[in-house]
Amino acid sequence: MPNLPFGDINIVVLTDLHSWLGGHSRQEPHYDADLGDVLSFWENLKDHCDAYGDDDDDDEPQNQHRDIFFVNNGDFIHGTGLSQMGMGNDYDDGSQRPLGNRYKILHGKNCKLLTFGFLYNMKDYAPNSGIVIEDVEKVVAQEWFVNALVEEHYDAILVLAHMDLVDPLVHVIKSAIRSNIGQGMPVVFITGHTHYRGVKQLEDTTMTFEAGRYMDTVGFVSFPKKESVRSENSTSLFSHAFLDANKQVLFQDTLGFSRSEDGETKNGKELSKFIDQTREKLGLKKEIGCAPQSYFFERPVDAEGSLWGLYRDEVIPKIFFKSRQTMEAIEEEATNEEDDLPMAMLLSKDAWRYDLFNNATLIADDIIAVAPFNDTVVHLGTFPSKVIAKANRTLNQYSNGDDLTWLPTLPKFILIGSLDESDANTKYHLYCHDFEAIHVQKILRRLAPKEHVVIKKTEFRSTMIWMAFVEEYWKCDGSCESDGRGYKRSKHF
Template identity: 25%
Template sequence: MSFARVPLLLALLHAVTAEQPSAPSPIAAPLRELPWGQLNFLHTTDTHGWHGGHLQEAQYSADWGDYISFAHHLHKRADDDGSDLLVVDTGDRVEGNGLYDASNPKGKYDLDIVKQQSIDVLTVGNHELYQRNTSDREFNKVVPDFKNSYIASNLDIYNPKNGERTPMAQRFRKFTTKNQGIRVIAFGFIFNFQGNANNTVVQPVEEAIKEQWFKDAIDDKEVDLFLVAGHVPVRDSPEFDAVYKAIRDSNWDTPIVFFGGHTHIRDYRKFEKKAWALESGRYMETLGFLSISGLGTGKKDEVEAAASPDYKRLYIDNNLYSLYHHSGKNASTFDTELGKNVTKAIHEARKKLKLDHAYGCAPHDYWLSRTPYPSDDSILTWLENQVIPDTFNFTKIPSIILTNSGAIRFDIFKGPFTIDSTFLVSPFTSGLRTIKDVPYSAASKVLQLLNNEGQILLPDLAAVSQTDRVDLDQLRAPFAPVNEDTFFHAHTSHAHDLALEHHQTFLGRKKDGDKDKDDTPQVPGYTTKDDAGTDGDDTIHQPIKFYQVPNCISSNVSFPAPEYAAAYGPVNFRPVHISTPEKVDIIYNEFIENWILLALEYLGEKREKKDTSAVLEGKSMTDVISDWIKKSPDWACPKEKDV
């Protein structure tokens, strides 16, 4: 595979680029070439509102308008050489960025921005289903915006207008590609999610594929490719495995391509030589590219071509340097009129939402997993030692405060912590609750159970996870320790085991002190290993080391001070014992309530939901973090004259 060798720094003026004005210029790096083929795909998943791009990370700084321009140029290439390009998105477009979350109603601007991209196959994600009003908006606005491409193979909704249960969208789509005439049957699934609001119904995939409409679709002999899109992890996925088996039982030789999501990783899985699956990361960091060559089109002289289709993939870093290279354009030829208009709309929306308003300024970077826990640079250590104790210092009752590490979604960078930052770091709305008067002997062991430490296990937690199918994103931070005997669903556990083993990830920022070298990659980022090897990342990255973090953390507040006695002379004191209270209150993030209750039951202190109550008037961890930053003198922004 050829590489494009380039200087290590690229001078790009924002005046002639379409990315957001405050976005950092991309850093040039060695690039792999786009494996263009007969049928090509662009894939996004788990964008979570990051459609304005990453404004603090040069490697992922292109926005949705740039993506529109990029897709336009690849469509033009397909038209010019007679190939085809299809665009796919597999859900979780909402929640996680101020562009979506800060508006009232949520998505007021973002949904109109997303619809400007021409997408051929679109599916739902679990984040579109948590809240009734979110799924209602999805049905009333997003489905009509993508009427011909939105597919909901196993999702129903109770129509907001008449209360009748109806499919969220069409169950499948059959279409023929523009230039090659490739006949495609496309499906759109969500994993067997049970955490949705009661206005939607997720049918288990294993049941949906038994219905007659699906049997008829996969029995169609006038098809050249089955396209299975879904908010489903591509690896070790019982849902995709079931779909694959069903198709093969009915249509044993037709090529299949899967597009997945949910686990926020780059991954590429081989089912067999005529069936591959692509997952394209998270947060608009990655534009997934996949090509298939050697497909038949139903014509007699082309039937034999399908005997050996050739699948190839590339994970594109979403910055203008990569997009220019893969589209064959430059700063003066890349932008399209629609792309520029969408970029402008994003900028105007950000201004209206005041997303750049700073609550304070971080004195240094705080990392989720790029630094050991505990350490001074760890977000979790910062929460545990400063934010949580300071927030709950009003209580006079000894309390143990618990939160899941998954309540934190992203790193904090040195510099302004803005309204936008609050949603990037912790977008969840779960309030804080308390269970009062718990014997300390039991309460002190809850954290150990939640983190599955030592010899204490909760065997029943596995059953809870199979019932609730919780969102892994919220339960724990990326790359947290995994144990399938506890409360993590098996397929997502395996995916994150893979992440730990195969996927070096996070930031496209140079480390302080890094020197430019012509012979080695200097841009930190993804170095992905998948079923096709180690050449999938379009940018030749410098690997990043990351560390495991616990599932949950805790802080003790208002505990009795230790008692001291003199030793080795009058000025030397040592603790004779640490005073522990007889009973404590447990305060926790509501998202982990079921596990708190189960842990207490296991420890012989059964409590029920009716025994819990709200704290801090139902404030969320997001509120706690932003309130603390506003008040902290250590996080005060320097005055302009001092900058």
């Protein structure tokens, strides 16, 4: 009997995997389960639920099946997750047709589950992407949404909402549901995007749940069918569990196997093998260097072991600034007098994703985990130091509605380069990543309308800069020994 709080309807949840299909066994060994292990876990749970109520076990009620479903709630790769699931508020820009199904009825042995998919009100998607994101407030008032609620036959509602579990839009959707069908129907929100574990009972028959990030969590929720809700106090029928993505936790502690290997299924093992072979084929396991220590992306810029401080003080000066004479943008834009001007960069706090660990020899995949977006570095022009400093201060102003999760750990933008604001005549070549370029360009044009602000791409990309730094300055020099897990560890650590 699996050690989980089962109900009429059960959901296994992954969210915000961001390509961590192979797990974290190298960086954080506790999280050693990969997607194949999760598949094995799911298949074992499904076998249990399918058999529940069918046998002669006196401890199990007869003819009362348990239904179980598996959901991945978006952001499967490093982008927005729009290609991973159909959202009720995603449309093709040309045809105005929704991308995927607006809703779907999931059928189990025991229930019919009305399922919606929503994305938060995204405003910063690429303008030429060919899609339109409609505001949730508008969508829940549309005829198709109301008709699905009042005309379909179902036993509960599942909302896959790629937004924080207490985002105001969750309440918008909940209120729209309740205004159409009343209070008795169980509703569960599976949320994501904000990368943490959380759960909240919003009302007697409504729960919202978020299951971590990056394959660190296997979430589990259970809830009743409407016919099982027999009183106004039904919160006890809603349960959840956060399981570490760890083989022992999944197979031994939860499923009850004496060895983790005993819980691995044929499909699960084949998927794990395929993931590993694919990583090998793509060159992601290529060893490229040895880090002198670990660096963490949630640490303040000036703190010991800050990933941001490393990039500001070491990576950009040694790799990017030193190579500026080879940049096409400089050659096209600079006059002879500007060839030797100093350089500066404005780096968004959204540039990096993960920590850089030194518990094993660094491989290419470790660097991609830090910098998965591979943004192009762009040249914005040459500007006096006082303009750049003022632009940095302006970009770092917070206003109502801003996400203050990182405050005061990190500013919105980090200034790279030593500016001399006392010398108003000295100009600097200014750079940023292309993702933020239009935003920075608007600020510069507002602050310095007489300056020439033109976005020009360089041949440098963010992941490439990290790779070049590690290969050049963090050589292992052959002084590595095995750590017993098939990876190498520097003798100097």
